[in-house]
Amino acid sequence: MVCWPVFLDQQTNSRVVGAVWKTGLDMKDVCDRAIVERMVKEVMVSGEIRAAAQTMAQQLRLDIAEGGSSSSELERLVRYIRELSIKSGRRSIQN
Incomplete structure (x- = not known):
């Protein structure tokens, strides 16, 4: 996920995606074509982001399954x- 927060809770959510969950990147407050291109490429090739996203997806499947927490x-x-x-x-x- 590439996050570009604009206002309210988007700032916090974007930081969580990038720094805590490590399932994407936070563009902070700057967004131009070069930055977007670089970040999209980085997300697509990052093994760390892919692994974190797969781990999260696996946990979410367990949570929503019959008897799971959700x-x-x-x-x-x-x-x-x-x-x-x-x-x-x-x-x-x-x-």
């Missing part, structure tokens, strides 16, 4: 919303 949290959220809906329905019947 899957479990989504199910928990749906149960919570259903409970709120049932409670709300009971209140309107009582009123």
